[in-house]
Amino acid sequence: MYVVMTVTVLCFSSSHFSELTEVIFTVHSEESVLSSQYTDDVYAESLSMCALMCLLQEKCCVASFSDETSMCRLDKSENCCVVTILAVGSRALKQNKYSSSTCTNCLVYDRSLYKIIDNEKKWQEAVDDCKCQGGKLIEIETKKENDFILTELKNRNTGTLGYWLGGYNFNNDFDLEWISNPGQGMPFDGTGVGEPNNPFTELCLAAWDDIDFDWADIPCSAILPYICEFSAD
Numbered sequence: 001m002y003v004v005m006t007v008t009v010l011c012f013s014s015s016h017f018s019e020l021t022e023v024i025f026t027v028h029s030e031e032s033v034l035s036s037q038y039t040d041d042v043y044a045e046s047l048s049m050c051a052l053m054c055l056l057q058e059k060c061c062v063a064s065f066s067d068e069t070s071m072c073r074l075d076k077s078e079n080c081c082v083v084t085i086l087a088v089g090s091r092a093l094k095q096n097k098y099s100s101s102t103c104t105n106c107l108v109y110d111r112s113l114y115k116i117i118d119n120e121k122k123w124q125e126a127v128d129d130c131k132c133q134g135g136k137l138i139e140i141e142t143k144k145e146n147d148f149i150l151t152e153l154k155n156r157n158t159g160t161l162g163y164w165l166g167g168y169n170f171n172n173d174f175d176l177e178w179i180s181n182p183g184q185g186m187p188f189d190g191t192g193v194g195e196p197n198n199p200f201t202e203l204c205l206a207a208w209d210d211i212d213f214d215w216a217d218i219p220c221s222a223i224l225p226y227i228c229e230f231s232a233d
């Protein structure tokens with residue numbers, strides 16, 4: 001459950017008041033930012049003060065505040081999609097200013113932007129991260145889109161086993177469907193010869209290096225890089 005909170009900040013220029021800036025945070029109750037090398041724990045009088053401290057830190061997008069201890073945890077990783085954990089009595093704050101897809105270094109094709117993320121994750125974590133960034137784990141609808149992406153993957157040549165795609169074996173049958181259309185077959189099929197071959201143990205779709213990045217069903221617990229797709233509209 002979350003609510004939206006607005007923090008209004010008065011900005012000064014060197015000589016005069018410049019403008020009132022409104023910054024919006026989404027507040028998630030019963031959540032805390034996980035402590036890491038990027039977090040600082042500081043004291044704050046209130047949730048609003050914690051939000052303000054995050055705002056004043058250039059690299060802070062997410063913070064959390066404990067109502068019991070007044071501890072404000074600032075995340076300074078420049079990442080709006082940091083891991084939060086269940087924490088009774090804490091509230092997590094996320095700035096909305098980055099939540100629309102600010103897609104730097106993205107590939108552009110047709111009406112989509114693509115971000116290849118080399119930080120390897122399990123399939124569901126990749127799904128969640130793309131969603132948090134305002135997009136989705138890539139769904140490839142046409143041969144042209146597939147050719148474009150596969151050319152990029154082959155050129156990168158990073159030695160990875162493969163890249164997660166947004167396909168999953170819904171409906172307990174023998175084919176995979178895109179997350180956005182779990183009830184429909186895929187309009188274009190890029191699976192490699194002999195794939196998918198394990199409908200009960202390999203439920204998640206990846207572009208697989210061994211077969212020239214054709215698609216294959218893979219165990220969802222595999223740790224792979226992935227591609228997020230954003231709407232260019």
Ligand SMILES: [Ca+2]
Pocket residue numbers: 112138139140141145229
């Ligand atoms: Ca697509």
Ligand SMILES: [Ca+2]
Pocket residue numbers: 168169170171172173174175176177
């Ligand atoms: Ca299926």
Ligand SMILES: [Ca+2]
Pocket residue numbers: 195196197198202216217218
């Ligand atoms: Ca397989």
